[in-house]
Amino acid sequence: MTEDLLCLKRVLVGEGLKVATAESCTGGALAHALTSIPGSSEYFLGGIVAYSTDVKTEILGVRKETVERYGVYSEEVVREMAEGACRLTGADLCLATSGEFNGRGFFYYCLLWRGVYLCGKEYVSGDRVEMKERAVAFLLRRVLKVVLSDVRP
Numbered sequence: 311m312t313e314d315l316l317c318l319k320r321v322l323v324g325e326g327l328k329v330a331t332a333e334s335c336t337g338g339a340l341a342h343a344l345t346s347i348p349g350s351s352e353y354f355l356g357g358i359v360a361y362s363t364d365v366k367t368e369i370l371g372v373r374k375e376t377v378e379r380y381g382v383y384s385e386e387v388v389r390e391m392a393e394g395a396c397r398l399t400g401a402d403l404c405l406a407t408s409g410e411f412n413g414r415g416f417f418y419y420c421l422l423w424r425g426v427y428l429c430g431k432e433y434v435s436g437d438r439v440e441m442k443e444r445a446v447a448f449l450l451r452r453v454l455k456v457v458l459s460d461v462r463p
Contacts, residue, residue: 314447315347318454322353322403327457330401331357332370332391334382335409335417339442340449355399360391366408370394383408385418385429392422403457405449415441419449423456 322329331341341357344350358369363382366372372390380386391406402423409417414433421428434444 312347314450314454315343318450318457319347319349319353321454321457323349325457327353327402328355328400329353329403329405329453330355330395330399332388332395332404332406333357333359334361334366334391334407335411336407336442336445336449337361339446340405340407343446343450355401358395358398366391369398371397383410383416383418385420385431388418388420389422389427389429392420392427396422403453405453407445407449409445411438411441411445415445417445419445419452421449421453421456424460428452428456 329344333340338357338359344354360366360370363377367374370391371394372387376386376390388406388408392404395404395406404422406420407417416431416433418431432448434441436444
């Protein structure tokens, strides 16, 4: 994961891009990973751990109607979480997560990048800690792939 982070840092800093997170199921692990290398303040603006529905709605601006209609674990909710993180921080790239890491774990994610929503649902296995770690590793690789493909000709 460190190699991915160092490569991501080079690209983000080289392009002058800023990142923010809005996390539920990952509980801040994504922000922790993004800030685990020296110089991360050059690209990471901040993160919001929105574990409760109230924080999702009251701070990130997720509409209660969205939660009621689609459920808290949904693509629609993570889209609105990513929008909220971008609005609050002014980041160029925002990542949001929501899911459940009990039994067979799954999470929804949304990467909001240059006005495009890249969302999905992934399954992870292991205990709760392993599920978080696997989710974070997946997301870092996903962000790196997206940023590299968009930045390089």
